Amino acid sequence: MANVKIIFGSTTGATESAAAEIAAAFGVTAVNIANASAEDFKADLLILGSSTWGLGELQDDWAAKIGLLEQADLKGKLVAVFGLGDQSGFADTYCDAMGILAKKAKDRGALLIGQTSAEGYGHSSSVAEENKLFCGLALDDNNESEKTSSRIGAWVETLKHHLG
Numbered sequence: 621m622a623n624v625k626i627i628f629g630s631t632t633g634a635t636e637s638a639a640a641e642i643a644a645a646f647g648v649t650a651v652n653i654a655n656a657s658a659e660d661f662k663a664d665l666l667i668l669g670s671s672t673w674g675l676g677e678l679q680d681d682w683a684a685k686i687g688l689l690e691q692a693d694l695k696g697k698l699v700a701v702f703g704l705g706d707q708s709g710f711a712d713t714y715c716d717a718m719g720i721l722a723k724k725a726k727d728r729g730a731l732l733i734g735q736t737s738a739e740g741y742g743h744s745s746s747v748a749e750e751n752k753l754f755c756g757l758a759l760d761d762n763n764e765s766e767k768t769s770s771r772i773g774a775w776v777e778t779l780k781h782h783l784g
């Protein structure tokens with residue numbers, strides 16, 4: 621069995637709920653970054669999730685513990701990211717925190733998987749997007765909560781394919 625770890629940061633609970641749903645699909649329990657240690661970053665597949673706060677910033681607990689990601693040895697490791705944001709209220713910084721996590725993971729040598737199409741979203745700009753692709757799974761419980769479960773379900777299936 622592949623060792624899958626899910627680490628999330630969440631202020632009002634939206635990312636926590638998404639993390640719990642993703643974790644359940646892998647039969648594991650998600651870890652809150654507020655309680656995480658370096659050990660939690662050792663996995664066959666590491667899934668990192670953050671909501672975006674301020675104007676395009678990491679969620680607070682992630683910001684406080686970002687050293688764990690910046691020091692993790694992710695050389696050749698599979699990493700996937702997901703984010704919660706508000707594509708309408710924060711259209712210019714939609715899910716930026718997800719992009720921040722992805723960049724930091726890549727800087728540590730990770731193999732990023734789980735990119736998704738940015739078609740059909742109503743944002744105007746995101747550091748998590750390049751060439752009409754999000755670097756991970758973009759969720760929006762403020763405006764499209766009805767899509768969250770199906771988006772998670774489809775995404776988890778693609779991640780499972782990578783694990784073989």
Ligand SMILES: Cc1cc2nc3c(=O)[nH]c(=O)nc-3n(C[C@H](O)[C@H](O)[C@H](O)COP(=O)(O)O)c2cc1C
Nearest residue numbers: 630631632633634635671672676705706710714715
């Ligand atoms: C003060 C404030 C700032 C926010 N800034 C952003 C932002 O820059 N980009 C974005 O996509 N969403 C932004 N959001 C929306 C949150 O990311 C969204 O509500 C998310 O679901 C919260 O997830 P959490 O409860 O897991 O922290 C902001 C929300 C608030 C209240």
